[in-house]
Amino acid sequence: MKVGISAIVLLIVFQCMALFLFPVAALATDSDIVINEIMYNPATSQGSDTNYEYIELVNIGTQSVDVNGWQISDNAETDTIGPYHPGSPTTIHPGGYAFIRDNDSYLVVKSGIHLAVDDSNIGNNLNNTGDDLTLSNGAVIIDTVSYESGDGADGNGSSLECRNPTLDNSTTGNGNWGESTPSSEYGTPGLQNSIYIGPLPPVPEYPVILLCSLGLVALASIIFFARNRRSLPRELKIGNML
Ligand SMILES: [Ca+2]
Ligand SMILES: [Ca+2]
Numbered sequence: 122m123k124v125g126i127s128a129i130v131l132l133i134v135f136q137c138m139a140l141f142l143f144p145v146a147a148l149a150t151d152s153d154i155v156i157n158e159i160m161y162n163p164a165t166s167q168g169s170d171t172n173y174e175y176i177e178l179v180n181i182g183t184q185s186v187d188v189n190g191w192q193i194s195d196n197a198e199t200d201t202i203g204p205y206h207p208g209s210p211t212t213i214h215p216g217g218y219a220f221i222r223d224n225d226s227y228l229v230v231k232s233g234i235h236l237a238v239d240d241s242n243i244g245n246n247l248n249n250t251g252d253d254l255t256l257s258n259g260a261v262i263i264d265t266v267s268y269e270s271g272d273g274a275d276g277n278g279s280s281l282e283c284r285n286p287t288l289d290n291s292t293t294g295n296g297n298w299g300e301s302t303p304s305s306e307y308g309t310p311g312l313q314n315s316i317y318i319g320p321l322p323p324v325p326e327y328p329v330i331l332l333c334s335l336g337l338v339a340l341a342s343i344i345f346f347a348r349n350r351r352s353l354p355r356e357l358k359i360g361n362m363l
């Protein structure tokens with residue numbers, strides 16, 4: 122079968138496009154995984170820091186994402202994420218939750234995918250004064266959150282929860298984070314956050330466009346009449362017609 126040069130060129134072009142487009146699509150899916158809840162300082166009555174800390178992830182996208190082999194970092198060290206039990210699932214489905222817990226955690230699990238790190242603790246433990254968390258997939262940074270003890274959940278039984286993971290979650294002091302309620306429930310690992318406010322309704326653009334259009338029309342009208350007023354014959358100017 123004879124294959125034309127144009128067909129070969131076309132095939133090469135398609136292959137180049139596929140190589141270019143595929144990684145972009147994969148990164149877009151990975152970025153749908155968001156740090157959604159942090160238990161950095163469990164209450165003394167709940168257990169020790171080394172056994173009861175956790176970080177919850179949520180998938181806000183429309184495709185499943187496998188986080189096995191990803192990394193979670195604090196200010197001190199980086200850990201590799203894997204299944205909590207050998208062979209247990211590590212894929213977060215759309216709208217689903219997973220949480221990274223200390224390997225020796227005694228946490229009573231409520232729901233979600235259970236993940237662990239490759240040593241006993243998340244980072245060098247989640248600092249009780251504050252820490253900087255980074256979720257990454259190799260060299261690609263997926264999500265970052267900086268928390269401060271002054272933003273709540275400092276040993277009172279609550280976790281720090283994100284109100285809306287589709288909005289900026291980069292710092293717990295930006296108003297999109299708050300304490301879980303009630304504090305006796307030890308947060309909501311694997312479940313929707315107790316202070317979740319849901320997706321915000323899209324802001325309609327047409328009122329803004331309409332107001333801008335009306336404003337431009339009004340401005341143009343003022344300029345038009347101002348110029349024509351100056352150019353009209355004296356006897357036709359409005360002031361002289363009265
Ligand atoms: Ca560690
Ligand atoms: Ca801690």
Ligand SMILES: [Ca+2]
Nearest residue numbers: 195244246248
């Ligand atoms: Ca730390």
Ligand SMILES: [Ca+2]
Nearest residue numbers: 309312313314
């Ligand atoms: Ca939660």
